[in-house]
Amino acid sequence: MTVSGISARGIGMAFGSTVVLDQLDIDVPAGSFVTLLGPSGCGKSTLLKILGGILTPTVGEVMIGDAPARQAVAAKQIGLVLQRPALVPWKTARENVAMLRSIAGKGKARDQAVDDALDLVGLAHAADRYPHQLSGGMAQRVSIARALAMDPAILLMDEPFGALDAITRDSMNETLASIWAATGKTIVFVTHSIGEAVFLSDTVNVMGVNPGRIIDRMTIDIDRPRRADLLDSAEFTGYSTRLREQLVVPQQAGV
Ligand SMILES: Nc1ncnc2c1ncn2[C@@H]1O[C@H](COP(=O)(O)OP(=O)(O)OP(=O)(O)O)[C@@H](O)[C@H]1O
Numbered sequence: 644m645t646v647s648g649i650s651a652r653g654i655g656m657a658f659g660s661t662v663v664l665d666q667l668d669i670d671v672p673a674g675s676f677v678t679l680l681g682p683s684g685c686g687k688s689t690l691l692k693i694l695g696g697i698l699t700p701t702v703g704e705v706m707i708g709d710a711p712a713r714q715a716v717a718a719k720q721i722g723l724v725l726q727r728p729a730l731v732p733w734k735t736a737r738e739n740v741a742m743l744r745s746i747a748g749k750g751k752a753r754d755q756a757v758d759d760a761l762d763l764v765g766l767a768h769a770a771d772r773y774p775h776q777l778s779g780g781m782a783q784r785v786s787i788a789r790a791l792a793m794d795p796a797i798l799l800m801d802e803p804f805g806a807l808d809a810i811t812r813d814s815m816n817e818t819l820a821s822i823w824a825a826t827g828k829t830i831v832f833v834t835h836s837i838g839e840a841v842f843l844s845d846t847v848n849v850m851g852v853n854p855g856r857i858i859d860r861m862t863i864d865i866d867r868p869r870r871a872d873l874l875d876s877a878e879f880t881g882y883s884t885r886l887r888e889q890l891v892v893p894q895q896a897g898v
Pocket residue numbers: 658663681682683684685686687688689690835
């Protein structure tokens with residue numbers, strides 16, 4: 644895996660006559676954890692897909708490393724994790740993780756990359772279970788392992804923990820922070836949750852609506868590793884309060 648960053652300039656996106664994103668610039672440094680935080684409908688998912696080269700913007704340019712984003716997609720450098728894990732019900736956790744690798748011609752009878760990915764998400768013990776035998780959090784761990792097993796340079800995550808209960812979500816956030824530290828991947832993460840954004844990110848991009856744009860960029864300067872007890876600290880609350888103010892104050896001109 645080569646670690647790559649993303650640079651997007653002058654991004655605009657319209658669906659028919661509806662302008663969803665307007666004049667948006669964003670940089671995601673290689674190996675960083677960057678969050679897109681904003682209200683429903685501000686264009687987070689659309690921007691995530693554009694940054695990953697999955698969707699072509701109406702105007703503007705996205706570079707991944709030194710190449711246009713679509714080349715990174717063709718080279719399978721992009722991993723995607725969505726809110727719903729979408730596992731194949733008749734395949735075990737291990738088989739679900741192995742699936743994309745076999746489609747890409749990388750699969751072997753005993754594939755170490757699959758076992759390593761399951762290990763990384765803490766599911767080695769459940770590799771032979773079927774999706775109906777997994778909790779929601781475990782199923783989402785499988786979908787993260789499925790993306791990791793392809794060893795993408797960039798992981799795009801679209802509200803991956805949005806459907807989970809608060810306790811499971813905290814534990815998934817800790818797991819994701821340790822996966823990121825262990826793999827050094829570039830991660831772009833979409834969330835509605837201020838707490839999740841502060842806990843995970845190097846940088847939080849706060850988005851405003853109508854049209855979608857970035858209204859603030861906040862660097863989260865909290866030491867790592869970050870553990871769940873951080874959630875009770877004054878430092879954490881300070882960042883959360885500042886972000887909340889950005890989200891409720893009438894939005895100003897884009898930055
Ligand atoms: N393929 C599409 N065709 C038409 N409109 C679309 C399409 N995809 C997204 N939109 C519109 O673009 C806007 C932004 O959608 P998007 O899903 O990117 O927002 P979001 O911030 O991720 O929302 P949420 O947090 O609710 O998932 C919405 O108004 C949505 O209806």
